[in-house]
Amino acid sequence: MYSIHLSSASLSLQPDEWKNHVLGGIGFSNASDTAHPKITNFPFADVEMPVLEGAASACEIWISDSSVTYEQRGLIQYSYDENTLFGVLLMPQTSALEQMTESAFMQIFSLLETCGYRYIFRFWNYLADINGVDAIGSDGADNDEALERYRQFNIGRQNAFVASGRELTGNLPAACALGTANGSLTVAFMAGRSPTLAIENPRQISAYQYPQQYGPRSPSFSRANLVLLSDGTQKVADTDQTLSPQKLLFISGTASIVGHETKHHLDAVAQTRETLANIEIVIQEANKKVGLGEFNMTDLLYRVYVRHPTDLPAIRAEMEHVLGRSFKAVFLQADICRTDLLVEIEATAASTIRLPEEQYA
Numbered sequence: 001m002y003s004i005h006l007s008s009a010s011l012s013l014q015p016d017e018w019k020n021h022v023l024g025g026i027g028f029s030n031a032s033d034t035a036h037p038k039i040t041n042f043p044f045a046d047v048e049m050p051v052l053e054g055a056a057s058a059c060e061i062w063i064s065d066s067s068v069t070y071e072q073r074g075l076i077q078y079s080y081d082e083n084t085l086f087g088v089l090l091m092p093q094t095s096a097l098e099q100m101t102e103s104a105f106m107q108i109f110s111l112l113e114t115c116g117y118r119y120i121f122r123f124w125n126y127l128a129d130i131n132g133v134d135a136i137g138s139d140g141a142d143n144d145e146a147l148e149r150y151r152q153f154n155i156g157r158q159n160a161f162v163a164s165g166r167e168l169t170g171n172l173p174a175a176c177a178l179g180t181a182n183g184s185l186t187v188a189f190m191a192g193r194s195p196t197l198a199i200e201n202p203r204q205i206s207a208y209q210y211p212q213q214y215g216p217r218s219p220s221f222s223r224a225n226l227v228l229l230s231d232g233t234q235k236v237a238d239t240d241q242t243l244s245p246q247k248l249l250f251i252s253g254t255a256s257i258v259g260h261e262t263k264h265h266l267d268a269v270a271q272t273r274e275t276l277a278n279i280e281i282v283i284q285e286a287n288k289k290v291g292l293g294e295f296n297m298t299d300l301l302y303r304v305y306v307r308h309p310t311d312l313p314a315i316r317a318e319m320e321h322v323l324g325r326s327f328k329a330v331f332l333q334a335d336i337c338r339t340d341l342l343v344e345i346e347a348t349a350a351s352t353i354r355l356p357e358e359q360y361a
């Protein structure tokens, strides 16, 4: 399995034969990008989020080395090969965000149990107006105060983990949670048949142990998730050898948080530096499990969520300063789940990732 990153325009030019190996994708686009696919033969999270550099859209497409089956169940479009399932749930605005979120995650967990892909690598969560404050659902909590929507999302997500008998600490999936201007709740997910290894950050309290000041329920995610994909079909031709498992590292949305506190208020450059220090230590933790030098900061594919587009040049310059000039990143404009965070960076490492030249000029 590998991912490629390209614009919608390039995506639509790919041959059909290629598309039959696509597990799914996530695409970010400016509302004005008419090339953006609205209908695909594979599960596709279509996120309306401004792309700050280059093409008007940026798609991350996951491709299987074997054949892929496509299905739909309720609100979930999903696909799978013999060891990985990719799904997208698009939740219409039906009720309060907490209830919608709980329902969304319940449906996902139920599908994964049924299909036998219960080990979740990663969630991608996109919700409208993440920092907005509105009235919580009547049965949501023990008072009827207004609550920030990200905090409502956390209640619904945690309720679904509990109701599905999933652990709230320890081996949690990697994740990100970002705000969009429009749309409802979009959750994309990738899961497999065997356990993954959650990685935590020794500079940070685990998110699932954040104190109550960040909301009545803590967020259910790990700092990164290490996935070893042993593909029985990856036999070396005419020998008894099989390829060693592919190692994937999904680094969650990472921000300028040390302990549990936001650091460097109003300073996008210092927040970027702190965030990269967090990512670096997460990579070191992952390498303790799989071997020194397996993953390194310069080979990652980064996605950078920038709250204020005017901060982009400074954030990019700081990344160049730390990573060198040739790092690979897509920059998007998004609201981040704490109002004092100006930047959030996530990353993926895959040992067989292939990149087209185009997106990262």
Ligand code: 3EB
Residues within 6 Å of the ligand: 125, 175, 176, 177, 207, 219, 220, 221, 252, 253, 254, 255, 257, 337
């Ligand atoms: C943080 O470290 C920043 O709620 O799923 C990062 C990644 C963040 C995932 C989530 C939130 C989430 O707390 C915010």
